[in-house]
Amino acid sequence: MNSHMEGDEEEFSYNINFNHLGMTMFYDHLCYAIETWPGAPRRPAQEQEMLQQLKMQAFASLLENNYENYGTTN
Numbered sequence: 001m002n003s004h005m006e007g008d009e010e011e012f013s014y015n016i017n018f019n020h021l022g023m024t025m026f027y028d029h030l031c032y033a034i035e036t037w038p039g040a041p042r043r044p045a046q047e048q049e050m051l052q053q054l055k056m057q058a059f060a061s062l063l064e065n066n067y068e069n070y071g072t073t074n
Contacts, residue, residue, distance in 0.1 A: 027058040
């Protein structure tokens with residue numbers, strides 16, 4: 001049984017390291033997954049919310065990288 005899908009409140013934290021190309025590909029795949037998400041009840045409704053959150057976090061990471069590496073030096 002998958003306890004996470006049954007509402008188990010225990011959470012785990014993971015760290016993943018990507019280079020810029022890897023993060024860009026991850027973000028693109030998240031966008032694709034959201035666009036093609038089949039909807040509930042075929043997939044759990046909370047999955048779409050999680051995909052949206054992951055997409056925002058990935059985008060923020062890309063923006064941060066762009067700012068740090070290509071931002072203005074005024």
